[in-house]
Amino acid sequence: MIKNELWEVLVPCVSNEGKPFRTRHHREWDRQVRLLTGGLTIFKPALGQWVNPEDGELFKERMIPVRIMCDEATAIQIANRVKKHYNQLAVMIYRVSDMAIIV
Secondary structure, eight states: OOOOEEEEEEEESBOTTSOBOOHHHHHHHHHHHHHHHSOOEEOOOEEEEEEOTTTOOEEEEEEEEEEEEEOHHHHHHHHHHHHHHTTOSOOOEEEEESOOOOO
């Protein structure tokens, strides 16, 4: 049996230039994640803030929390896809649970 964990990744609502991502852009990322994991749970956007450690710049942005059941290697792959697909400087992904089971 493959051990699955529950992960959450924060997906941006707007580009680094402040332009909102179109729904079809999000839907393409959703499709890519479904191909890797079989599913995802998308929550309502929340406001996030972080300081870039390289230059101290404060970023305030709306983020979409998305939960995914997978292993750690797949979670890292998904974070890298967020980074590329949304052209981000950094992406936060974190383990919500060390055990996830679908019955």
